Amino acid sequence: MIQQIIFIVISFLTLLMGWIVVTNRNLFHAALALMGSFLGVAGLYVLLDAGFLAAAQLLVYIGAISILIIFAIMMTRRLMQTSETPFNNQWVLGGITSLVVFAVIAYVVLQVFPWQPGAQPFGAAPEVPGAVLEASVTQLGAALVSVDQYVLPFEVASVLLLAALIGAIVVAWPEKKE
Amino acid sequence: MIPLSWYLIVSAALFCIGLFGVFARRNAVAILMAIELMLNAVNINLLAFWRYRTPTEPIGLAWSIFVLALAAAEAAVGLALVISIYRERDTVIAEELDTLKY
Incomplete structure (x- = not known):
């Protein structure tokens, strides 16, 4: 409650x-x-x-x-x-579109999952021992560098961050006045 | 005792608020802020499904970490572009940046 x-x-x-x-x-x-x-x-x-x-x-x-x-x-x-x-002059159309998107998502969600607490399926979070949840951070750290799991996306994300760092500096660099 | 659907509804609402911001705002920085809201909504969804479906495996956590890293990269590049455009054109109103249209 x-x-x-x-x-x-x-x-x-x-x-x-x-x-x-x-x-x-x-x-x-x-x-x-x-x-x-x-x-x-x-x-x-x-x-x-x-x-x-x-x-x-x-x-x-x-x-x-x-x-x-x-x-x-x-x-x-x-x-x-x-x-x-x-706002620009399309804001009414944008608002209607967003409302329609929300209505569709909410309708589908409520069709699949119940609104009432406790109802099946997923009316409440599954009971998990606290130790398991605490271990999830350890697991996450291991998964991010494990070859079977996420090491490739992890490295790609590092390269992406480096590229974004350099790109941001280059883009925002002031142009030299002659 | 919070049903999964509550998280999904809140995240859908946050996503649609961000969507409205992207559609309707004139200022480019405001559009970037609305995109950040949408990315946050996606992360709520990922973590809600992780907690309710696979709480013993770190799948949802790993993916939301990647979303976080992407959001940081996107914010840095986007704001650098905004500053560069402002220096060049003296405006960050999205409607006035229409050179590519002609």
């Missing part, structure tokens, strides 16, 4: 913050709401017993990506002005 209340509060805050991100006129406020939304998602990860991912979410999203976005907003400062409309 208490878990359900926590879930509802966290997801309400997450969605509210997400709504502020896409509707607020002031980009800086939108970026702060984005941090709040990331925090809410980290809370959902904790409810899902994925503590490591919650910590990674805090470090990578709130610590790095949000700060990067705030930097970008400040470097394009003129556009923080609040007078003009934040």
